[in-house]
Amino acid sequence: MSTLTEPALAAVPAAGAAGIVELTYRDAINAALRDSMTDDARVLLMGEDVGADGGVFKTNSGLIEDFGPARIRNTPICENAFVGVALGMSLVGLRPVVEIMFADFLPTAGDAIVNQLPKYRFMSGGQCSVPVTIRVIGGGTGQFGTQHSATYESWFGHLPGLRVATAATPGSAYSLLRAAIAHDNPVIVYEHKALYGRKGPVTRGEVAEIGKAQVLRTGSDVTILASMLMVERSLAAAETLAAEGIAAEVIDLRWVRPIDLPTIRASVARTGRLVVAEEQVHAGGWGATVISELTMGGVAWRSAPRRVSLPDDYPVPYSPPLETLIVPSAAGITAAARSAVGR
Amino acid sequence: MSLREPDADTRRSWFSTMLRIRAFEDRIQELFMSGAIGGTTHLCQGQEAVSVGSIGAMEPGDVQTNTYRGHGEALALGMAPETAFAELMGKATGGSGGVGGSMHLIDFSKGNIGANAIVGAGMPIALGAAVGFQMQQRPNVALSFFGDGAINIGTFHEALNMASLWQAPVVFIITNNLYGEYSPIGSTTSGGPDLARRADPYGMPGVSVDGQDIDVVHAAVSAAVERARGGGGPSLLEMKTYRYRGHSRSDPAKYRPAGELEAWKERDPIDILGRRLAADGILSAEDQVGLRAAIQAEIDGAAERATAAPYPTLEETSSYVYAD
Numbered sequence: 132m133s134t135l136t137e138p139a140l141a142a143v144p145a146a147g148a149a150g151i152v153e154l155t156y157r158d159a160i161n162a163a164l165r166d167s168m169t170d171d172a173r174v175l176l177m178g179e180d181v182g183a184d185g186g187v188f189k190t191n192s193g194l195i196e197d198f199g200p201a202r203i204r205n206t207p208i209c210e211n212a213f214v215g216v217a218l219g220m221s222l223v224g225l226r227p228v229v230e231i232m233f234a235d236f237l238p239t240a241g242d243a244i245v246n247q248l249p250k251y252r253f254m255s256g257g258q259c260s261v262p263v264t265i266r267v268i269g270g271g272t273g274q275f276g277t278q279h280s281a282t283y284e285s286w287f288g289h290l291p292g293l294r295v296a297t298a299a300t301p302g303s304a305y306s307l308l309r310a311a312i313a314h315d316n317p318v319i320v321y322e323h324k325a326l327y328g329r330k331g332p333v334t335r336g337e338v339a340e341i342g343k344a345q346v347l348r349t350g351s352d353v354t355i356l357a358s359m360l361m362v363e364r365s366l367a368a369a370e371t372l373a374a375e376g377i378a379a380e381v382i383d384l385r386w387v388r389p390i391d392l393p394t395i396r397a398s399v400a401r402t403g404r405l406v407v408a409e410e411q412v413h414a415g416g417w418g419a420t421v422i423s424e425l426t427m428g429g430v431a432w433r434s435a436p437r438r439v440s441l442p443d444d445y446p447v448p449y450s451p452p453l454e455t456l457i458v459p460s461a462a463g464i465t466a467a468a469r470s471a472v473g474r
Numbered sequence: 475m476s477l478r479e480p481d482a483d484t485r486r487s488w489f490s491t492m493l494r495i496r497a498f499e500d501r502i503q504e505l506f507m508s509g510a511i512g513g514t515t516h517l518c519q520g521q522e523a524v525s526v527g528s529i530g531a532m533e534p535g536d537v538q539t540n541t542y543r544g545h546g547e548a549l550a551l552g553m554a555p556e557t558a559f560a561e562l563m564g565k566a567t568g569g570s571g572g573v574g575g576s577m578h579l580i581d582f583s584k585g586n587i588g589a590n591a592i593v594g595a596g597m598p599i600a601l602g603a604a605v606g607f608q609m610q611q612r613p614n615v616a617l618s619f620f621g622d623g624a625i626n627i628g629t630f631h632e633a634l635n636m637a638s639l640w641q642a643p644v645v646f647i648i649t650n651n652l653y654g655e656y657s658p659i660g661s662t663t664s665g666g667p668d669l670a671r672r673a674d675p676y677g678m679p680g681v682s683v684d685g686q687d688i689d690v691v692h693a694a695v696s697a698a699v700e701r702a703r704g705g706g707g708p709s710l711l712e713m714k715t716y717r718y719r720g721h722s723r724s725d726p727a728k729y730r731p732a733g734e735l736e737a738w739k740e741r742d743p744i745d746i747l748g749r750r751l752a753a754d755g756i757l758s759a760e761d762q763v764g765l766r767a768a769i770q771a772e773i774d775g776a777a778e779r780a781t782a783a784p785y786p787t788l789e790e791t792s793s794y795v796y797a798d
Contacts, residue, residue, distance in 0.1 A: 175609070201609055202609075206636065207632070207635055207636060207639070209628070209632035209635070209636070211598070211628060211629060211632065212597075212598040212601075212628070212629050212632030212633050212636065213598070213632075213636070214598075215595060215597070215598025215599050215601075215602060215629065215633075216598045216599075216601050216602035216605060216633075216636065217602060218598070218599050218602055219539075219587075219598060219599035219600060219601060219602020219603040219604075219605070219606065219616075220602040220603070220605060220606040220609075221602075222537075222582075222587050222588075222599070222602070222603055222606075223537070223587075223602075223603045223606035223607060223610070223612075224606065224610065225606050225609065225610075227602075242592055242595055242629075243595070243598070246592050246595065247590075247592070247595055247599070251588070252794060252795070252796075252797060253573060253794045253795050254570060254573065254574045254578045254580070255570055255574065255578070255580040255582065255588075255794075256568070256569065256570030256571035256572075256573060256574060256580070256791075256794055257571070257791075257793055257794035257797075258570070258580060258581070258582040258583075259582055259587070260797035260798075261797075262797075291795055292795050292796065315796075315797035315798050316796050316797055316798075
């Protein structure tokens with residue numbers, strides 16, 4: 132995938148530079164790490180190969196040079212233990228950011244993420260807080276094969292005590308990561324590896340509101356709710372639909388836990404139609420939860436909600452035409468929206 | 475703490491604390507068997523010297539993690555028996571407000587930063603605290619208590635590797651009570667009986683210790699703690715000890731060979747220290763009888779007050795989920 136081999140932009144504007152800058156998604160993450168570490172000496176980054184040569188996805192360029200190997204801490208390959216180490220660090224006053232190279236590796240840290248981070252404050256009766264951020268790189272379309280292409284973004288949406296964010300744009304990549312690092316509870320922030328080369332406006336210093344979705348395009352005929360790579364594909368679908376006279380509203384979910392039901396409900400109250408676009412299996416995911424919650428809440432559907440998602444019974448494959456077929460496309464989202472409005 | 479010999483007052487207080495742990499655990503056993511407390515519990519009678527002797531090597535600001543068999547460490551760190559009883563009863567006055575239970579006696583104010591119900595999970599957490607101390611240039615040390623069964627899980631090896639790599643101020647303490655749940659150690663663990671040898675591949679000191687003799691335990695842990703505090707890096711200590719009860723409430727421990735329990739009780743850690751204190755003229759046998767009675771009365775009162783305490787509500791415990 133070309134975006135993975137592009138060199139990182141050498142010059143990210145200095146921390147503290149106010150206002151809006153145009154950055155790649157990759158450099159937005161770099162800027163969020165840099166600004167957080169500059170503002171707060173308790174923040175550190177740790178994980179596999181985080182220091183050398185800017186990290187595997189070049190999100191960390193220049194950080195080890197500027198912050199040193201103690202704060203840009205290379206770890207052995209042992210996800211479960213180094214997430215536990217991050218938890219221990221947070222208990223004595225640090226604010227670690229852990230990088231998990233592929234979302235498919237999250238299960239190797241399963242105990243730390245499922246049993247430790249979200250429950251630690253609770254089982255102590257509120258004696259501690261656990262300010263740990265986990266950056267996870269997920270998603271397909273890169274021909275990374277079946278064990279390097281997952282998102283699993285809804286898996287950890289089932290855990291009280293945890294927050295889960297997904298970044299679709301450079302602006303979100305920056306502000307969500309800043310929010311996670313500033314938050315006193317454990318947060319998983321998803322990055323999508325197909326998006327690292329995308330450029331967009333970033334407001335340096337912006338800290339996203341926890342649990343707030345973002346309406347990226349307004350429209351009155353159908354609501355399209357998406358995360359990460361599916362957001363830009365939904366925006367492309369909305370362009371196609373507009374040419375056909377269908378006005379689609381596109382919402383970037385941003386938070387899998389908590390889901391911003393008020394924003395989604397307000398949109399669907401106007402459109403009466405919904406397409407959820409997910410790069411994961413639909414069953415048990417955020418799309419199903421949103422449809423369920425809206426229905427139970429009495430939304431007056433003008434047509435049945437639609438879903439575009441990974442297949443129910445087929446993992447992400449390696450072969451390029453197969454992968455292209457199974458990861459939801461702009462054309463697939465367009466077709467679902469057309470169907471929802473009865474075209 | 476320096477490597478100075480513990481004074482008479484210190485050893486007297488060890489004796490009291492061991493008696494308190496024993497009486498607490500015995501009462502818990504009764505309360506569970508009578509149905510007064512539900513769920514499960516994991517008792518540590520027989521292991522008191524490990525908990526008390528090790529914790530006696532900690533200084534203010536030091537921390538430790540322990541396990542679901544952690545009542546001994548919690549009480550040795552100064553949790554009031556009433557608070558511990560209340561936690562086991564799920565009462566609002568428990569250390570975790572009643573939401574934690576038997577496996578989570580935690581008190582951050584006393585350096586008890588975790589009691590974990592997942593085997594092996596506490597080691598990386600203690601290591602993280604130790605690395606945090608190192609990064610903040612705080613002169614503190616983290617201890618991690620875990621059982622012999624935990625040395626076969628990945629986190630043990632992962633944590634020892636990182637601890638050695640980073641020369642972190644952490645002391646790993648294996649409480650080797652010879653059984654991992656229901657299985658004798660020889661049936662689950664390779665490499666021979668001295669578990670301290672597991673330190674060798676990670677390039678750190680590994681010492682096997684008589685876990686029934688609190689003076690020996692304290693000296694060994696103090697040396698490891700001082701080494702860590704002085705920048706000398708991590709250590710692995712194996713405490714050879716025994717649990718008098720089964721793995722958990724429902725385990726009568728029928729898998730143990732006949733006579734094994736009785737043989738270990740011949741080397742009961744409380745009796746060993748008691749005899750020595752009497753011989754050294756620190757606490758006479760007569761005074762020990764009086765002390766046992768006083769501690770039993772303390773435990774009786776604590777259990778009664780915990781029994782009378784209210785249960786928590788969802789409202790008052792909901793703030794435990796998220797900070798702010």
